[in-house]
Amino acid sequence: MTGAPLIVLVGPMGVGKSTVGQLLAERLGTGYRDTDEDIVTAQGRAIADIFVDEGEAAFRALEKEAVRSALAGHDGVLALGGGAILDPDTRALLAGQRVVYLSMDVEEAVRRTGLNAARPLLAVNPRKQWRELMEARRHLYEEVATVVVATDGRTPEEVTQAALDAVELKDV
Ligand SMILES: Nc1ncnc2c1ncn2[C@@H]1O[C@H](COP(=O)(O)OP(=O)(O)O)[C@@H](O)[C@H]1O
Ligand SMILES: O=C(O)C1=C[C@@H](OP(=O)(O)O)[C@@H](O)[C@H](O)C1
Numbered sequence: 001m002t003g004a005p006l007i008v009l010v011g012p013m014g015v016g017k018s019t020v021g022q023l024l025a026e027r028l029g030t031g032y033r034d035t036d037e038d039i040v041t042a043q044g045r046a047i048a049d050i051f052v053d054e055g056e057a058a059f060r061a062l063e064k065e066a067v068r069s070a071l072a073g074h075d076g077v078l079a080l081g082g083g084a085i086l087d088p089d090t091r092a093l094l095a096g097q098r099v100v101y102l103s104m105d106v107e108e109a110v111r112r113t114g115l116n117a118a119r120p121l122l123a124v125n126p127r128k129q130w131r132e133l134m135e136a137r138r139h140l141y142e143e144v145a146t147v148v149v150a151t152d153g154r155t156p157e158e159v160t161q162a163a164l165d166a167v168e169l170k171d172v
């Protein structure tokens, strides 16, 4: 498959990019791809292990390449890792794409991610870390977004429908 993705999902970890991405792909009858999964498959290691073994900078380099490759080689729904938009080259590549920013408030974030060890950036004091993370990133999500879809108090199915309505793509 080649060409630009139909939809690219961005937003903080735990907001539902992977869950909603798969539902969106089903509704649109297209493929689903997730850059975190691409990295895990290529490296044969969990994301958390890459962070621990090699550090965040090494992970970001792998992520940048995974996103570049997926944007060029996937025409379905693409979910990015929550920190992918930190890279300026990645943000430039997202310009002109149909980008859906899934958003949520801090309390919803803590409820969903909790103390999940698979998300190393939230391993200690998740509420404080989530706040700081969003202060640093919110404007970047907004910068790349075509539309913003709030997920608070919505089921994954409701978020999926809201995203379809927002981008005005009809499911088949
Ligand atoms: N709308 C939602 N409401 C409640 N829980 C959700 C919702 N969307 C996702 N979740 C749950 O939150 C967690 C993180 O979802 P995930 O899709 O992995 O997020 P992301 O890929 O953005 O990190 C999972 O346990 C998932 O089942
Ligand atoms: O926000 C981040 O910096 C990260 C988000 C994670 O992906 P999800 O957003 O899918 O959880 C994963 O890429 C890694 O743990 C770093």
Ligand SMILES: [Mg+2]
Pocket: 017, 018, 034, 036, 079, 080, 081
């Ligand atoms: Mg994910």
